[in-house]
Amino acid sequence: MKQRILSGILMLPAAAFFYFGGKALILGMLAIALIGLYEFYKGWERAGSKPCPWIGYVAAVVLYGLGWFTLDQGLREVDFPQYLAWFFLVMLSSCTVLFRRKDHSLADGVITAFGAFYVVYFSYHVVLTEYYFHSAVWFIVLTAFGTDIFAYFVGVLIGKHKLCPDISPKKTVEGAVGGIFGSLLLCGIFAWIFNPEWLLPALMIGFFGSFFAQLGDLTASIFKRKMGIKDFGNLIPGHGGILDRFDSILFTGPFVYYFMCYYMLITEGTHLVGTV
């Protein structure tokens, strides 16, 4: 418990990146993506696969680099095709892994691409959300950590019914419901203090975002279980690696971003000028 709180304090630098936003956030998220990618590929290696990590690292630098150089230029119509082009190039590079036939199995190329999409592309939505929807970026953190913390304490206090003993034996139904409540509460309080007219979308994000947070957590658990590892790493004492800590954010990031896109589109008629 003491270690858990101590490690929580170690997460403050990440909060600083979110607070400053812009290029600080790009750098911070790039660092998280690179470490996460390292951990993810290491896990696959433990499971007997041989992805090509360098393709993932270069893909991360290129994607965050695109954000660095284009996002604040206001070239909005250029932003999206370049991300689609990035996808194509990642797929293409990953296919070239297969050309070294003797060293690699067919799955290695596929895993290389998947790692880049799962860790790099998912995490990049934090940057997209901050640039397009400004303070909505906090919903990504609040849904993820609100769910995580409340699920943990509610589960410890009153947890009785197992949620999915196969995948994550300690999780309980009570904890899961507590997580949804925590996410709702934090998002609601945040909107109530900083932007009262945003209370409705904030509560919607809090509710549905919690499902994505828990899905992200469970997905990472399955990966770890199948890879035969307990944690993705040991960067943060008591909290495992970067991926163990950011597994929920990988899923709440895209959820919040697309929710905001479509919410702005429906209420304002366009998602490109949205501000919260």
Add this chain to the structure above:
Amino acid sequence: MKQRILSGILMLPAAAFFYFGGKALILGMLAIALIGLYEFYKGWERAGSKPCPWIGYVAAVVLYGLGWFTLDQGLREVDFPQYLAWFFLVMLSSCTVLFRRKDHSLADGVITAFGAFYVVYFSYHVVLTEYYFHSAVWFIVLTAFGTDIFAYFVGVLIGKHKLCPDISPKKTVEGAVGGIFGSLLLCGIFAWIFNPEWLLPALMIGFFGSFFAQLGDLTASIFKRKMGIKDFGNLIPGHGGILDRFDSILFTGPFVYYFMCYYMLITEGTHLVGTV
């Protein structure tokens, strides 16, 4: 040889889809994507994996459905975020494959997503190119088939030096160079007849596109070799399955689309109003 020419004639319906464009092209390409996806997943099953084909089929219908309902609405600013959201949902659905732990290995989920990206997303660039850059869609066909046909005949006539005996034993260096020449020639003639001021970009597409065509062909060959199959299917007598025939187009489609995007951006200042 006779069978090869006969099968070429069977490809005429595909040419009709390209000629009519618009919604006919969407339907035609969707059919090709669905059959290709079926063949691709079948190949993986032969190699011992168990992807979840239905996720891929639904993903195909959703992506082409997005094209059907939004492309001719002129909602250009909506187009691209929806494709990014599609990516996220495909990744998410593929991760859920892992939740049925007892039936599926870790790679099965990854392969499910990869199939959707490789077959569905790549093939969809034909539709994107036709909607945004109109007759430039023919470059996708001309680079792919120009390369294929010229590489075949030049290889048969004067081929001596093996290109990559490990991957595709019959391919020769002479054939590869002949393929580049064929692609250049067809793209050049097409531009010269229909749009002379487009000769320079057409020749650039013809030259570089041929590399993508051959890379697509070789990538499909590696897949087949590793899966232990000769052809992806036997839909077209003498030409194998749909994927055997469209393997080059999967790579020349995205290449032509992004080439046109950036070419229009550099020459016209925007890629969203491009017409050829």
